[in-house]
Amino acid sequence: MSGRIAPVTDAAEAPAKLTKLRTQDFSLPVHSHGKAKVRVMKVVRTEAKHFCYEYSVDTTLYSPTYERVFTADDNTDLVATDTQKNTVYVVAKRTKADSPEQFAVDLCKHFLSEYSILTGAEALVRQVVWERAVVDGSDHDHGWIKRGPEMNVGHCKFDRDDVPVVTSKLQGYTIFKSTQSGFANYLQDKYTLLPPCEERCLSTEMDATWTYAGDIDGDCGGSFDYSSLRTTVVSELTKGIFGPASGGVFSVSLQATIYDAGCMVLTACPDVKNIKIETPNKHYLPYRQLETLGETFEDDVFTPTDEPSGTIQCIVER
Numbered sequence: 159m160s161g162r163i164a165p166v167t168d169a170a171e172a173p174a175k176l177t178k179l180r181t182q183d184f185s186l187p188v189h190s191h192g193k194a195k196v197r198v199m200k201v202v203r204t205e206a207k208h209f210c211y212e213y214s215v216d217t218t219l220y221s222p223t224y225e226r227v228f229t230a231d232d233n234t235d236l237v238a239t240d241t242q243k244n245t246v247y248v249v250a251k252r253t254k255a256d257s258p259e260q261f262a263v264d265l266c267k268h269f270l271s272e273y274s275i276l277t278g279a280e281a282l283v284r285q286v287v288w289e290r291a292v293v294d295g296s297d298h299d300h301g302w303i304k305r306g307p308e309m310n311v312g313h314c315k316f317d318r319d320d321v322p323v324v325t326s327k328l329q330g331y332t333i334f335k336s337t338q339s340g341f342a343n344y345l346q347d348k349y350t351l352l353p354p355c356e357e358r359c360l361s362t363e364m365d366a367t368w369t370y371a372g373d374i375d376g377d378c379g380g381s382f383d384y385s386s387l388r389t390t391v392v393s394e395l396t397k398g399i400f401g402p403a404s405g406g407v408f409s410v411s412l413q414a415t416i417y418d419a420g421c422m423v424l425t426a427c428p429d430v431k432n433i434k435i436e437t438p439n440k441h442y443l444p445y446r447q448l449e450t451l452g453e454t455f456e457d458d459v460f461t462p463t464d465e466p467s468g469t470i471q472c473i474v475e476r
């Protein structure tokens with residue numbers, strides 16, 4: 159936005175402005191407008207404890223009528239992207255959402271009920287994960303810590319006269335296994351340098367995206383408890399990758415491990431229709447030069463590398 163605000167002159171008096179240079183019109187099959195990365199922190203204060211929800215929100219609005227904004231210099235009834243930004247704060251004030259999914263549904267619902275010109279609304283809500291601090295073994299009532307790049311993401315696409323379609327994502331869930339992983343029996347040819355191994359470290363910055371099986375209540379999208387479903391999804395993924403706390407589970411490949419974990423999610427969560435798991439395989443390479451330095455490599459000193467990474471992914475569906 160420019161800092162200079164010129165008064166809007168009466169169109170009848172104003173000299174005509176040159177507004178287009180095109181010599182031909184073409185069709186406009188796709189258009190939308192929205193605001194990206196609106197950051198908001200909502201603090202909920204109860205007598206016993208506080209809760210905090212930090213979000214970065216993208217909104218997108220749809221209306222075929224808005225074609226005229228692109229093609230005919232006509233901004234009539236356009237919900238400005240600045241208004242969309244303000245709406246994020248107003249809905250944050252009013253919402254009872256305790257999940258990014260529910261906040262996304264509430265935002266879409268607000269836009270559709272407020273502006274009849276809209277045929278659809280979309281919200282992408284990325285939640286920064288603040289972890290309650292633990293002091294002397296107890297959960298702190300208002301202290302928080304942020305660890306790692308992890309985000310909880312909720313997405314809602316709500317077309318008028320349809321039901322909201324919600325997708326959930328766990329982004330940047332970064333894990334490391336210091337044993338119980340190997341990789342062998344793969345194709346060996348003249349291009350292969352990697353030695354097979356029965357013992358290695360396994361690490362990934364996982365993204366998991368899941369969709370829901372049943373219809374969401376068209377009125378408010380409130381029929382799923384997204385927050386507790388997410389807790390179950392994350393705990394099944396964690397269990398699937400690491401195995402039991404004592405002893406773990408052996409990973410033959412990242413492929414086999416993420417399929418196993420995906421199946422566990424679908425078994426534990428009947429409301430989840432499918433889950434996409436994306437795992438860049440971050441390699442911890444044995445630092446074998448230790449031997450040249452007079453030390454012995456005993457599966458203990460590694461060089462962390464995340465580039466290049468393997469890109470292992472799958473969708474597991476019921």
Ligand SMILES: O=c1[nH]c(=O)c2[nH]c(=O)[nH]c2[nH]1
Nearest residue numbers: 341352410411412413439468
């Ligand atoms: O779990 C793995 N899967 C692969 O496909 C692969 N490829 C590779 O070089 N290392 C690994 N590890």
